[in-house]
Amino acid sequence: MLIDEGLEILDEDECLRLLPTVPLGRVALSIGALPCIFPVNFAFIDGVIVFRTGSGTKLRAALDHAVVAFEVDAVDPIYHNGWSVQVVGVAEEFADGETDWTRRIPVAPWAPGPRTHFVRIHPEFVSGRRIARDDDRTLAP
Amino acid sequence: MLIDEGLEILDEDECLRLLPTVPLGRVALSIGALPCIFPVNFAFIDGVIVFRTGSGTKLRAALDHAVVAFEVDAVDPIYHNGWSVQVVGVAEEFADGETDWTRRIPVAPWAPGPRTHFVRIHPEFVSGRRIARDDDRTLAP
Numbered sequence: 001m002l003i004d005e006g007l008e009i010l011d012e013d014e015c016l017r018l019l020p021t022v023p024l025g026r027v028a029l030s031i032g033a034l035p036c037i038f039p040v041n042f043a044f045i046d047g048v049i050v051f052r053t054g055s056g057t058k059l060r061a062a063l064d065h066a067v068v069a070f071e072v073d074a075v076d077p078i079y080h081n082g083w084s085v086q087v088v089g090v091a092e093e094f095a096d097g098e099t100d101w102t103r104r105i106p107v108a109p110w111a112p113g114p115r116t117h118f119v120r121i122h123p124e125f126v127s128g129r130r131i132a133r134d135d136d137r138t139l140a141p
Numbered sequence: 142m143l144i145d146e147g148l149e150i151l152d153e154d155e156c157l158r159l160l161p162t163v164p165l166g167r168v169a170l171s172i173g174a175l176p177c178i179f180p181v182n183f184a185f186i187d188g189v190i191v192f193r194t195g196s197g198t199k200l201r202a203a204l205d206h207a208v209v210a211f212e213v214d215a216v217d218p219i220y221h222n223g224w225s226v227q228v229v230g231v232a233e234e235f236a237d238g239e240t241d242w243t244r245r246i247p248v249a250p251w252a253p254g255p256r257t258h259f260v261r262i263h264p265e266f267v268s269g270r271r272i273a274r275d276d277d278r279t280l281a282p
Contacts, residue, residue, distance in 0.1 A: 006195070023218045028169035028176045028210065034266075035169045037178065037212035039225050054147070069169065071178035077164045084180050125175075 010128035015085045018128065019072055020044035027051075027121075028069040029091070031062045042070075049087065049121040063091045063119055070121055075131075085128040089121045151269035156226045159269065160213055161185035168192075168262075169210040170232070172203045183211075190228065190262040204232045204260055211262055216272075226269040230262040 002009040010018070020043075028037045038059075040051040049070055053059055068091045075082030095118070143150040151159070161184075169178045179200075181192040190211055194200055209232045216223030236259070 024214075024216055026167055026169075026178055026212060026214075028167075028178045030171070030176070034208060034229055035171070035176070035210035036229075037167055037169045037210045037227060039212070039214045039216065039223075041221075067175060069176035069178045071167060071180070073165075073167075073180045075165055075180065080182075086178060088175055088177075 004129065007129040007131060010083065010085070010130055012126045015087075015126045015128035016047075016123075018074075018083060018085050019049075019087070022072050022074055025049070025051075025070050025072040027063075027091075028071070029062055029066050031059070036062075047123070049089075049123070051119055053117045053119055060093065060117060064093045066091050068121060070123075081131050083128060083130040085126070087121065087123040088125040089123050091119050091121050094118050094120055145270070148270040148272060151224065151226070151271055153267045156228075156267045156269035157188075157264075159215075159224060159226050160190075160228070163213050163215055166190070166192075166211050166213040168204075168232075169212070170203055170207050172200070177203075188264070190230075190264070192260055194258045194260055201234065201258060205234045207232050209262060211264075222272050224269060224271040226267070228262065228264040229266040230264050232260050232262050235259050235261055 023041050024039055025042050026037050026039050028035060030036065040053075042049055042051040044050075053063065067088065070087045070089070071084060073082060073084035075084075164182050165180055166183050167178050167180050169176060171177065181194075183190055183192040185191075194204065208229065211228045211230070212225060214223060214225035216225075
């Protein structure tokens, strides 16, 4: 087990196994030279992260073909166990119906209002950490 | 109530009220021109976000005097209600004991191993959104 400052380094297979086990991730990108994070509900299908956005031009323009970071985590606030997985890749807008699998993407928008734009991220770099403690209360899964 | 694509826009007072109600936030910054997100347990004291880091030189160097985004959220995965608050500011490393209040900062490290470096973020821009739904199951607080 590789340890980095008290954190177990997860291999890529384990990262990709953990990634779809939570419903919400966070996307980080730059908008107007300032860093920006926003939470999204997402799906992980055929190795690609997919989420919806509204037509807000600032976000859409910033997302399209930008290199973004996508992060998911699960942390137990009581026992302080948990893990986080991070993906870096190019975000790309695509049309609903462009491929067969868009029809079965389980990313119904949580907020009201139209969110008709799909964004996908192909993972280029995947990394993850788990809090490695002596006790064995590692957060499932 | 201001609405932006189905999301209620929170005013700064409400954002700053919500910010310390969760134990974990995410910091986004660029490391070597690539965006990066990492989760941190933090404290919000006297209007400043404070967290600890290890001595990992890459992260510490990248954080010091970088403009970063800091995000907290609380989302109910069943009812799909929730909110998120985002802060942008300059991150700055400081020494434990530099000010009186560092002695009472409740940011004990969750992971094992030394995390003796403190980082603070002075919020320059604060923004927040809440999922605005017709039903009244808005996530507390």
